Amino acid sequence: MMKKIVLLTLFMLVALSMVLAGCGTDESSGSEGEGAEKxxxxxxxxxxxxxxxxxxxxxxxxxxxxxxxxxxxxxxxxxxxxxxxxxxxxxxxxxxxxxxxxxxxxxxxxxxxEEVDLFALPYLFDSFDHWEEVVDGEVGEEVASIVNEKxxxxxxxxxxxxxGVRHFYGKAPLEKMDDLNGMTIRTQTSGVVSDFWKQAGAVPTSVAWGELYQALQQNVVDSAENAYPYFVAQNHHTTKNGKYVTETAHDYTxxxxxxxxxxxxxxxxxxxxxxxxxxxxxxxxxxxxxxxxxEEYKEKAIAEGAEVSEIDTAPFIEIAEPLQDQATKDMGTEDLLGKIRDLK
Missing domain, CATH: 3.40.190.170 (Bacterial extracellular solute-binding protein, family 7)
Structure with a gap:
């Protein structure tokens, strides 16, 4: 009798193990491979x-x-x-x-x-093609490694x-860089970006993005800078101090x-x-x-009354390049700056 009980118990254990094994296979099957969970x-x-x-x-x-x-x-x-x-x-x-x-x-x-601030330097890139060649190539790989390691x-x-590519927009068009003298501009208020606008004659001012429409409308700031898909989507171009867009193209972001x-x-x-x-x-x-x-948002801005103009960017670049040199020296990324310039 005892022998029969033992044999029956063993049979039940084997059967149960086969059932459980079958369930495990079903749960782990699929494209993720054996044993992977959702x-x-x-x-x-x-x-x-x-x-x-x-x-x-x-x-x-x-x-x-x-x-x-x-x-x-x-x-x-x-x-x-x-x-x-x-x-x-x-x-x-x-x-x-x-x-x-x-x-x-x-x-x-x-x-x-700090090294990633390299990509925020004014006039680092001169076109989207140049930007893509940099971030999709050796420089992009090196920056990714730095971020991961640090x-x-x-x-x-x-x-x-x-x-997008960032441009100036404000209460008046820029015909020359001197038109920025004394003008408040919503942008970064510290670092190389701030130094760039200060040297161009403007006064960097801090305003939250969600409050910028009202700040432009109520004369809290004279101007701002951003890319068409973002500032036009927020209707900044319809404000009193956002109507005039000057394509400075100072940052391919x-x-x-x-x-x-x-x-x-x-x-x-x-x-x-x-x-x-x-x-x-x-x-x-x-x-x-x-x-x-x-392109779509630029056309939308013009259709809704914004005035778009171009400007000679050479004086701006003349200010930006020494700032690039010093910033990359401080960050230890002079070699990356050289590679970026070589790709222009």
């Missing part, structure tokens, strides 16, 4: 205006990730809903409350990585996006698409490949959208 990524940027290039880029990221993983990786896109300040987004990335975020070089310097792998750059490198390293090789493929696709989609919107 994951959810929170992707975020700080813009609240709908249909921005940022939105286009992150939606493409979501599309590619979910398609290539057969839905085993889900992406939840947040557009200004979990943070309208870049500091909030980066903090969430470090703490695991976000997995993919977009930030500017100017903010990254606040984390102690952040102890908290930040991993997986793509370079653009926020760079934005970093970041993931947490430590979390990224925990993913399977297939998951990592899917995320990198999606990041590459998002770069293409975001830039294409941005370049189209540059």
């Amino acid at each position: 994951i959810k990524l929170i992707a975020a940027h700080n813009q609240t205006t709908p249909d921005t290039p940022y939105s286009v880029g992150l939606e493409k990221f979501k599309e590619v990730v979910e398609s290539e993983s057969d839905g085993n990786i889900e992406v939840e896109v947040h557009e200004g809903t979990i943070g309208t300040e870049e500091s909030e987004l980066v903090e969430k990335l470090k703490l695991g409350a976000a997995d993919v975020v977009l930030v500017s070089p100017g903010f990254m310097t606040q984390t102690g990585i 952040s102890n792998n908290d930040f991993k750059i997986v793509g370079y996006w653009s926020a 760079t934005r970093f698409l970041l993931v947490n490198g430590n979390d990224f390293d925990k993913y399977t090789e297939e998951q990592q490949e899917i995320i990198m493929n999606a990041a590459e696709a998002s770069v293409v989609a975001e830039r294409e959208a941005l370049y189209v919107q540059e």
Whole structure:
């Protein structure tokens, strides 16, 4: 009798193990490979205006990730809903409350990585083609390595996006650089950008982006600077002190698409490949959208009464180049500056 009980128990254990093994195979099957779990990524940027290039880029990221993983990786896109300040987004990335975020070089310097301020130097680039050649090449790779190393792998750059080319707009057009003398301008109030505008004759002033429309309308500031897709979307061109746009093209902007490198390293090789493929696709989609919107929003501004003019930028560049030299010397990035200039 005891022998029969033992044999029956062994039979039941074998049967149960086969059932459990079958269940494990079903749960781990799919494109992610054996044993991989489904994951959810929170992707975020700080813009609240709908249909921005940022939105286009992150939606493409979501599309590619979910398609290539057969839905085993889900992406939840947040557009200004979990943070309208870049500091909030980066903090969430470090703490695991976000997995993919977009930030500017100017903010990254606040984390102690001064070298990325290289990309914020006035007149560093002379065209979008030049900018792309730099960020997509050796210089971009070196900056990505610096960010990863200095952040102890908290930040991993997986793509370079653009926020457009920035121009001056204010209460009067600029016919020559001297027209800036004594004019207040909403821009960075410290660092090389501030020094540049001071040497051009202007008075850098701090105004929150969300308050700038009112500041321009009520004469709090005389002028500002930004790219068409952003200041026109906020109707700054319809204000008393935002009507006159002078195409100074002083900054072909760079934005970093970041993931947490430590979390990224925990993913399977297939998951990592899917995320990198999606990041590459998002770069293409975001830039294409941005370049189209540059023209669309310029035409919109003119149609709605803005007056657009060009200016000889040579005097501005003459101020900018010594500032570039000193800034890169201080940052230890003179070699990168040389490579960027060689690509012009």
